[in-house]
Amino acid sequence: MNRVLLVRSSAIGDVVFASPFAAAIKRTWPQAYVAWLVEPGIHELLAADPCIDELILWPKGEWKQLWQARRFAALFQRIRAFRALLRAKRFDVAIDMQSLLKSGLLTWLSGAPRRIGLGSREGSQWLMTECVPKGGIPGRIGAEYRALAERLGLEAGEFLPRLCIGEATEARVQALMTVHGLRPSRFAVFAPFTTRAQKHWFEDAWQALAAKVRDELGLTPVILGGPADREAAARLAAATAGTIALAGDTRLPEAAGLIRHAGLLVGVDTGLTHMGAAFATPTVALFGSTRPYLDTGRANGRVIWLGLACSPCRRRPTCNGAFTCLREITAERVIEQARAVLGVANRS
Structure with a gap:
């Protein structure tokens, strides 16, 4: 080749x-x-x-x-x-x-x-x-x-997601962190948004999690997403004091840079969540209607998937909008897994 x-x-x-x-x-x-x-x-x-x-x-x-x-x-x-x-x-x-x-x-x-x-x-x-x-x-x-x-005979190695952050991007990330008073490993990135409703966790669950992450883990919740997610992110942030909404305020490289510096990443089946494995960021991924993987390849990565009989349904939900596969994932369970990944030393 x-x-x-x-x-x-x-x-x-x-x-x-x-x-x-x-x-x-x-x-x-x-x-x-x-x-x-x-x-x-x-x-x-x-x-x-x-x-x-x-x-x-x-x-x-x-x-x-x-x-x-x-x-x-x-x-x-x-x-x-x-x-x-x-x-x-x-x-x-x-x-x-x-x-x-x-x-x-x-x-x-x-x-x-x-x-x-x-x-x-x-x-x-x-x-x-x-x-x-x-x-x-x-x-x-x-x-x-x-x-x-x-x-194809390639030397695959560990073959985990690989993302590189350029110097200019890192400078922008550092400036953004300074503006919002964020310190490395002292904030938690939330990735709540996708283009499909059946992959979303519920707003009240995110609100409950934000309070627990702030009070029990001592981390500042930071919400990432695209421009279309600004309103929802602002609504989530307004519900929990100290939460920072940055959805729509970063391009993909800056979002990746923030994830690299985060102390914790929690997200649904969306591209930002999958970046956690690239940087060995402690990660808890929430899957319901989809199940792209159960093994993150990292000791400090966990997947919560309930394995209901109707899941994964992918693009053909049969629950009439109940999305039980995600509704039954509680903030308490996520915090439990967050504590587990935070106790694992697996930073590259």
């Missing part, structure tokens, strides 16, 4: 899971040139990784707008230009880690003579020269990506 293209354009959590792949390539072939094709915005998570030589941004938003406006000629021109850009880089191998038709098309556009698909579906398998079924240790974080690395 001399010139390698990795295709995992979204979503944040899956990019975090796949993040050790470039390092595995470099350990095996130090002289390899590794490029990663990713959507704008998410690319910021990978920008500081020295094992990635180039980030190629897929202008998905622009293509989508042209399609919706029925400007098909302009869209075709953009696709041709993107194909020319990819093929000019003369990749030897392109690896589709996303498995979908859209990622398969991007992999095919690269013109790489060897195109490897991980569990390819939706027709993307016909665009690959070889397909590797998804595998790995059941329930372990990033298992399918680690299994792919091993299948």
